[in-house]
Amino acid sequence: MTSRRALRSGALGLVSSVVIGVASAGPAYSITATLGLVVAGVGLQAPIIVLIAFVPMLLVAVGYRELNYADPDCGTTFVWATRAFGPFWGWMSGWAIVVADVLVMASLAQVSGQYTFLLFGAHGIGSDPTSGWVLALGIAFMVAMTFIALRGIDLSARVQTALLAVEFVMLVVFAAVALIRVAIGNAASGSITPAWSWFDPFQIHSFSTLVNATLLMVFIYWGWDSVVSVNEETVDSRRTPGRSAIIATITLVALYILVTVAAQAYAGVGTEGSGLANPDHVDDVLGALGAAVFGSGWIGSILTHLLIIMVLTSAAASTQTTILPTSRTTFSMALHRALPDRFANVHPRYLTPTVSTVAFGVVSALLYVVLNGFSGGSLIVDAVSAIAMSVGFYYGMTGLSCTWLYRSQFRHNPRALLIRGVVPGLGGAMLLFAAGWTAVTSWAADSGESSLTLPFAPHWQIGGVFLLGVGSMALGLPLYLLTRAAMPAYFRGEVIPRALPVETDVAEETAR
DSSP states (O other): OOBOOOOOTTOBOHHHHHHHHHHHHOHHHHHHHHHHHHHHHHGGGHHHHHHHHHHHHHHHHHHHHHHHHHOOOTTTHHHHHHHHHOHHHHHHHHHHHHHHHHHHHHHHHHHHHHHHHHHTTOHHHHTOTTOHHHHHHHHHHHHHHHHHHHHOHHHHHHHHHHHHHHHHHHHHHHHHHHHHHHHTTOSOTTOOOOOGGGGOGGGSSOHHHHHHHHHHHHHHHTTTTHHHHTGGGBSSTTTHHHHHHHHHHHHHHHHHHHHHHHHHHHHOSOSSTTOTTOTTTTTOHHHHHHHHHHOSSHHHHHHHHHHHHHHHHHHHHHHHHHHHHHHHHHHHHHHTTSSOGGGGOBOTTTOSBHHHHHHHHHHHHHHHHHHHTSGGGHHHHHHHHHHHHHHHHHHHHHHHHHHHHTGGGTTTOHHHIIIIIIHHHHHHHHHHHHHHHHHHHTTSGGGSSOEEEOTTOTTOEEEHHHHHHHHHHHTHHHHHHHHHHHOHHHHTTSSSOSSOSOOOOGGGGTTO
């Protein structure tokens, strides 16, 4: 049974919000799935890529804070881009959120399934990402996390706190042990002493490599905006989500720098042995390094198993927190008559979006099955790279929306010009440029793990990253036209006005 009621207000405090923001990024999962791919592109310069990717994230997080203070709507970018640039850009921004979250669910489910089997010693199954057992267990994780998300935001926050505690502690322990072993000369054969030159971006051989690596590294930060998507369920919905987003982003960069430097120092950047760029484990560096870092003794065995649990819980936690922003986005789109009314249904007891949550879980599971069945599962690896396009798009639209909506304050208020204009606008422009650049360069067949040969032009091949990234965004165009024909009010600009409901003055908010 469902009803049309508001979501549960006041369920999350500052700490719970920060936990959701950090957990949504899935630090352990993100690092293990992304670091090797970045190292394969930029070698020793991976640490500076972590910092470069952080810059637009922080700038856009400021934009989220400013917009949320004036308009705390769980539809976030969908609503703000509509106010700034009209229904088309708002609807496509909402679609980009859905696309990114649906694509990542396949990778999250696969990692959850694989690491469960690895945890119990079934290495034959766990090392095969296309195994039917991995597929089945991955779907089971999707079902479980969808159920938890449906049961209420407060239960979701408690689960996230427990999972994140394991993840955070084990990442720090892994980094500390790896660095100590490097310092005492007891690391892998390709180990390297950390050097400041790792933070020199000018040692990257091409601008294209720099941009592609940066947008790929954006993936490890992506997710902190979940705290803003649950703003209507947060204590002090105007202030707390924005604060949480910035705290979560800063927490993530500190953790990522530590782990990246430690892993690179211990394993090196080679393509053989334990090197981070080894094709055999380029998409699972923590799984490959666990036993080597912790050793084969009984203490090492315990820590290795805890590391496996860490990646497993990270993927599981991120699976759940991926459901939260997507269901809230489609919930808001339905309330504003940009999607069918049923997506706005709310559970009468748990006060969570019912149809939006369940529909997202079902679509994600179906897509996981499809991606797993093509190209030996390599499309799932390409999905990680493809996600960056839609993430760059809707983060970029948020930054530009902040600049545009507050533009009337800039002439007489230098602080507003900086905080609400230059900072979010620059971050948004950087991410939109990077998303566009990746879309263009990913056309090449060798840009990812898979490609498609066109049947009418056998010499033409299109990269799998392009197909997933650009193709999924392009799918939103006919859906936009169909929805506009069926539900014209929102698309005529009759539902969401082209202005912020409360355009607050910066001086008024100094106490924030």
